[in-house]
Amino acid sequence: MTHPLPPVPVPASGPVDVSPISMTPSADTDLDPIWKSVVPESRTRSNDIHLPISLAYAERLCAAHPDADALLVRVAILLHDTGWGRVDEDRIISEGFSGDWRRAEIRFEHERQGCLIAREVLPPLGFDPAFVEDVVAIIDGHDTRKEAKSLEDALVRDADRLWRFDHAGIALASGWFGMDPATYCDRLAAEIVPELLTEAAVAMATADLERSNALLKTTVLR
Ligand SMILES: [Fe+2]
Numbered sequence: 001m002t003h004p005l006p007p008v009p010v011p012a013s014g015p016v017d018v019s020p021i022s023m024t025p026s027a028d029t030d031l032d033p034i035w036k037s038v039v040p041e042s043r044t045r046s047n048d049i050h051l052p053i054s055l056a057y058a059e060r061l062c063a064a065h066p067d068a069d070a071l072l073v074r075v076a077i078l079l080h081d082t083g084w085g086r087v088d089e090d091r092i093i094s095e096g097f098s099g100d101w102r103r104a105e106i107r108f109e110h111e112r113q114g115c116l117i118a119r120e121v122l123p124p125l126g127f128d129p130a131f132v133e134d135v136v137a138i139i140d141g142h143d144t145r146k147e148a149k150s151l152e153d154a155l156v157r158d159a160d161r162l163w164r165f166d167h168a169g170i171a172l173a174s175g176w177f178g179m180d181p182a183t184y185c186d187r188l189a190a191e192i193v194p195e196l197l198t199e200a201a202v203a204m205a206t207a208d209l210e211r212s213n214a215l216l217k218t219t220v221l222r
């Protein structure tokens, strides 16, 4: 079930953990049947790195927002990018990460495919139709829609951005955008932090970016 999105940035009402994300991996096994259903889709566009790390961030955000439907957030973030596994792989980098990349047709296509995958894998695992539609509503437009529709949608969007602040995300995403790590870190601070919808996500991003800049020596390697 979704909850209305309060004015942004949404303040946290629970604990905010800003330690390195590797300290708190997603440990519960309840979503393992879903993971197993999307192994082939996890092999594209480093989804097998992006999705587990983003899930760990999503769970931290749910701890900071105990009012949110945590299962909905967790399932939506797990599945949100699986659609990349069913689009033309050659177009992912050429169209999905250059020019007006958020409006590229390939982006809409990965969202549409992700919705189909959610409708395919969730019902056989016992998820009811209303839950599946809530998941689909978040996946649909997760990159191309401007506004978050609910608190749960906002937490998924923030988790989808937060993984980039960890050094693993910087290593992968800087290459996708053809940037060196220092330039990419600058971009995270200038463009991605202002997009975050929750105060908890801003705190996590800021702490991660400080650690990643130090680790990757971005003050001298530029
Ligand atoms: Fe996406």
Ligand SMILES: [Fe+2]
Pocket (backbone or CB within 6 Å): 050, 080, 081, 160
């Ligand atoms: Fe994503």
